[in-house]
Amino acid sequence: MATKGKVTGVIANMVLLAVDGPVAQNEICYIKTGGDSLMAEVIKINGAKVYVQVFESTRRLKIGEEAEFTGHMLEVSLAPGMLSKNYDGLQNDLDKMEGVFLKRGDYTNPLDEDKIWHFEPLVKVGDVVTAAAWLGAVEENHQKLKIMAPFGIKGEWSVKSIAAAGDYKITDTIAVIANDEGEEMTLNMIQKWPVRVAMEDYREKPRPFKLLETGVRTIDTLNPIVEGGTGFIPGPFGTGKTVLQHAISKQAEADIVIIAACGERANEVVEIFTEFPELIDPHTGRKLMERTIIIANTSNMPVAAREASVYTAMTMAEYYRSMGLRVLLMADSTSRWAQALREMSNRMEELPGPDAFPMDLGALVANFYGRAGYVYLNNGEVGSVTFLGTVSPAGGNLKEPVTENTKKVARCFYALEQDRADKKRYPAVNPIDSYSKYLEYPEFAEYIKGHINEEWIPKVLALKTRMQRGKEIAEQINILGDDGVPVEYHVIFWKSEIIDFVILQQDAFDEIDAVTPLERQEEILNLVTTICNKDDYKFDTFEDVVSYFKKMINLCKQMNYSEYKSEQYYDFKQQVEAML
Secondary structure, three states, X not given: OOOEEEEEEEEOOEEEEEEOOXXXXXXXXXXXXXXXXXXXXXXXXXXXXXXXXXXXXXXXXXXXXXXXXXXXEOEEEEOOXXXXXXXXXXXXXXXXXXXXXXXXXXXXXXXXXXXOEEEEEOOOOOOEEOOOOEEEEEEEOOEEEEEEOOOOOOOOEEEEEEOOOEEEOOOOOOEEEEOOOOOEEEEOOOEEEEOOOOOOOOOEOOOOOOEOOOOOHHHHHHOOOEOOOEEEEEOOOOOOHHHHHHHHHHHOOOOEEEEEEEOOOHHHHHHHHHHHHHOEOOOOOOEHHHHEEEEEEOOOOOHHHHHHHHHHHHHHHHHHHOOOOEEEEEEOOHHHHHHHHHHHHHHOXXXXXXXXXXXXXXXXXXXXXXXXXXXXXXXXXXXXXXXXEEEOOHHHOOOOHHHHHHHHHOOEEOOEOHHHHHOOOOOOEOOOOOEEHHHXXXXXXXXXXXXXXXXXXXXXXXXXXXXXXXXXXHHHHHHHOHHHOOHHHHHHHHHHHHHHHHHHOOOOOOOOOOOOOHHHHHHHHHHHHHHHHOOOOOOOOHHHHHHHHHHHHHHHHHHHHOOOOOHHHHHHHHHHHHXX
């Protein structure tokens, strides 16, 4: 018999219930009011008094209204048919909903149960399977998706029956499995999984090492991210966080892209909805939207559902990872997620931490980022979830709690800077403050040696040192004036400017410059390193230095805009080499 409860108090979207039976932490219940059923989640239990957060507006909710518990946590339904869908934070299909705004108490089935899929079995009767084992495959939007054994089963199960190759709905039975105790399970293509619990049905989770190519030079060359790696992009408003995320999601070497717009302004998300269906995927030549899922929980949508939305997105990412796919997960922005956590923590009158965020904010962030990673599945295949979150610190203050706690766990840090954005130096990633800890990993160094060359990392570290030195001299020039510093100092400064203009800056509106393949990045790096390593420059005045390097920068930029290995490209390259 399901546990029932009565409303005894309402504090915004937190509701107090008096219950008549057992209730579990994070269990879902429905509160009935005015003909609507409002979905809520248990966040605190104190004897027969239960605190629940309602994923909707609680306006006109009265004391004495009834609630009914479901006996399970907040779950997502996982099955073929999710790609190219637009969901909200609770996995309601936004395309099935009518009107501009979400109606209270309106929940939809996230899956299309009438669609027919062509199923190919991958196991036969008598085979032994464990949790997340591949039972069969279906194709969705040219992507091979696996139908798996339930994630939650324990031990070994044998296949009693498996559907023959043919066309089925996701609700049709495709397999029957049984364990040693004679327990049988009838399986279809749908899986349900609680969003707050990580899927751990894999053999091993090593340190990631494989470079994830994004086509963005400031990332790939200077601060690389790896498949299954974690990174975050903090920066004040208007510095290009969302744009950088869009560029990465378009260009990165990933099979599936999931975008969790958890708390961004609605106009930015509308841009994704309108832009993504039109974009052509550079890897396949088809629409990018075919391999994308968007989870939108913007600032004008329920705040509690915003907190759930990042977990919904991560669970979907883990689901595709279990199929042996490479998933790229973007969260925009985790600051708003943290604000939703703060709101609930304050309403429960918990002891506040710095800036009134929950005391355990660091643990929550670490736990979430820890779910990403590169894994070896039980069948020897590999899958990965690469996670990139953005952080919107108030006033661009990178010392606030969300940025600080994220910094402790994320391995890549792409600090966007107002000053660079104001100078129109895009992407506005600060080359000195930003870092990638993967450069220090011996596994990554081995991978780079085998796939690019062994000089790559030393050259990158040398460029970083030159950028630092250039910044110091720029400060001296600002204080003492151009005449106040020796000509050699001007040369060092302009060498750092070459790095900045030729490698770090990139034109997202230019078809050629927007995406730089790794081979081309290697060539650019070698050329810039050659220019910077030349020590016998002879100049009489700082004006000579300026005019020489400006000419050099212009030629290199023209190279960047020229088609790779074209006649024009080699022409500009020869001109640069002639100047050395």
